[in-house]
Amino acid sequence: MSDQLPSLPVTFRPTRTRAVLLTTGIAMFAVITAIAFMLETLNAGERASFVLTGALLFAVLVLLSRPKVVADETGVTVVNLTRRRRLAWAEILQVNLRAGDPWVFLNLSDGTSLPALGIQPGIGKQQAIRDAGALRALAEAHGSGPASA
Structure with missing residues (x-):
């Protein structure tokens, strides 16, 4: 480590982990939503439950990246x-x-x-x-x- 202190304010966060979590969350939401609309046998309520599930999974990953x-x-x-x-x-x-x-x-x-x-x-x-x-x-x-x- 260098002898110099970081300039304040400074934010420390696990950027790689955050990037993986958010990218995975977006991909999961997109895939689940796409599946919901590609399955022709689903009614509107079932499609909404797929999208809600994808949104819930994304929200959990956002929480983990906080x-x-x-x-x-x-x-x-x-x-x-x-x-x-x-x-x-x-x-x-x-x-x-x-x-x-x-x-x-x-x-x-x-x-x-x-x-x-x-x-x-x-x-x-x-x-x-x-x-x-x-x-x-x-x-x-x-x-x-x-x-x-």
Whole structure:
């Protein structure tokens, strides 16, 4: 990692995973919708149920592609699947991405740990390592305690 901190604000997200999920969702929706209209034996209600099923599958994949971590001058916003949490820099004690971890974990000043799904080594392992290092450096520079682990 370079010695320079990233410019703020910065957004960390698993871009490859997001691209795969959204592309797959669009393709699935298109195929299911096409099948619904190609099958001549289906009535309008059955066609609508096919399209609704495709839309539901697409919505689930959009939800899975939602995670991100946004760092700015005042702190970090962690967006996971269904929740968003805003943290001040001083609340983040450690930024951890150990071998085998599915995503970054933030150890917080209240004694809890918060998963940050926006940095995950799945498809882009090297990018996740760089992003975790950048977030760790930002936490050290802006926070109140050591952020390495």
